[in-house]
Amino acid sequence: MKTFLFLCAALSVFVTTAIVFVLIRDSWEFFANIPLTDFLFGTMWTPVFANPQFGVLPLLTATLQTAGLAMLVAVPFGLIMAIYLSEYARPAVRETIKPALEMLEAVPTVVYGYFALLVMTPFLQQIVPGLKGINLLVPGIILGIMILPYVVSVSEDAMRAVPNSLREGGYGLGMAKWQVAIRIVIPGAFSGITAAFILGMSRAVGETMVLAVAAGQNPNLTWDPREGAATITAYIVQMSLGDVAHGSIAYQSIFAVGLLLFVITLLFNIIGFYLRRKFREAY
Template sequence: MASDSIPTASELEASGFVMRRRLLGNVMRVVMFLSAALSVFVTTSIVVILVSESWVFFQTVPIVEFLTGTVWTPVFTDARFGILPLLVATIEVATLALIIAIPLGTIMAVYLSEYAPNSVRETIKPALEMLEAVPTVVFGYFALLVMTPFLQNFIPGLNGINLLVPSIIIGIMILPYVVSVSEDAMRAVPNGLREGAYALGMARWQVAFRVVIPGAFSGITAAYILGMSRAVGETMVLAIAGGQNPNLTFDPREGAATITAYIVQMSLGDLPHGSLAYSTIFSTGLVLFLLTLSFNVAGFYLRKRFREVY
């Protein structure tokens, strides 16, 4: 009868390696699950807090009046709670910023992807992304103290506090997001598509705008949505240079308060906890959350509709 074989040192070492690898795999699986669960938990907690605190507000203020009212004076004796002035200013700033960032960012991304040599690309792209490291307070005071006096020499009727200059600054601030994500999406387009277009006699600019951009449309859309969300959520530039007066205006030369600027203003105030004016912080925050969420949902469906898999 043959006796059981005794495992060798190499077999024991291999067995221990397999056990350690299996244990490490299980640990990493748990860590990644907890990381994903944490993001879901934080998002859910934010939504629960916004909805629960806003519910107290909407028990007193009708939602129709809140969404259609044109006067926002929550701390006045005769309080009015029409969010349209804040909402119009927020959308106006985001739109003006995107008018600057989207064309300029797309052209820069095309240059970096299709025209620039590697040395130039590796220099310009990190330098552009360094804009993200500049504090927004610095941008705010730059808009207030430098850009506004300069543009007042060329734009008649431009107030010292206005929405136009902060929109321009925000458009510059979101350029790194638009350029970086768009350029990555363009470089992901297979070279075979470019070579086929060149074989058909297309010029380089035709290849870029008729082949590469349509092929990278889903990624470019993601860049635009990211920039839009960043523009909608910008706070300090608007709080410093855009004004804090909830003025319903469609003229960007005038100052007005956006949703984020109002939240900053009320958060720094001396509002009693649990008051109706205090609840407006959460009701306006809920509107801002839903506005950003709608942009991201629209971007998701656009990416899903036009996504190219290579």
């Protein structure tokens, strides 16, 4: 029995290692043909052109912009909601809202994608001048809403882990409730809140469906979120569904950008988990 369970556990480690191995192996072949500096600093991404260019910057800027927009939504709203749930809401309210929020996580991401494309974009086009039908702004906002439940849930846990003795210390000094929330609870839960946001950001960077549907498939080096641009994940979907020849350089580019994405999210996760562990050790 013990051996069986060990094999099950070992399998998950093996699969993860195998994925990383494949990513690195195929990327290796890619980088044998394309110099790393051309890849990282090139401004053109045209893998299926006659004269293909493999500069990843257009994909990277689109990814970072949508993730950044997501954070612009998730940070303020997430913080306010977490404070409300942790400090103000009566237990009955909290026990209703938290599961409802977590239900949001059960909505398939493709639904969010079409919601962005067919509902949010036409609506925002009436408000934001020059907003294209396919753009970065709307999927960015939707991404923010998508990661909100996770961000709220983790930061609320961190806030509730702040011991009551600290709150009482604040009240004992004559702080009002909002002052205790801002001066005691948020600083006390700071590393946990930061971890929540970084892990949320890492989710936003890795999210695929919303971006493939609503941000477009066209690699476009732009800092204007009103325009559409393919993100790293959208490109991977597009190429995987297309009919690129197995073993071609365009095919290998999937693994190269996949590896880049892996490194970015791994970095975020490491920082996030480090901060989370740190906040557990506090008090």
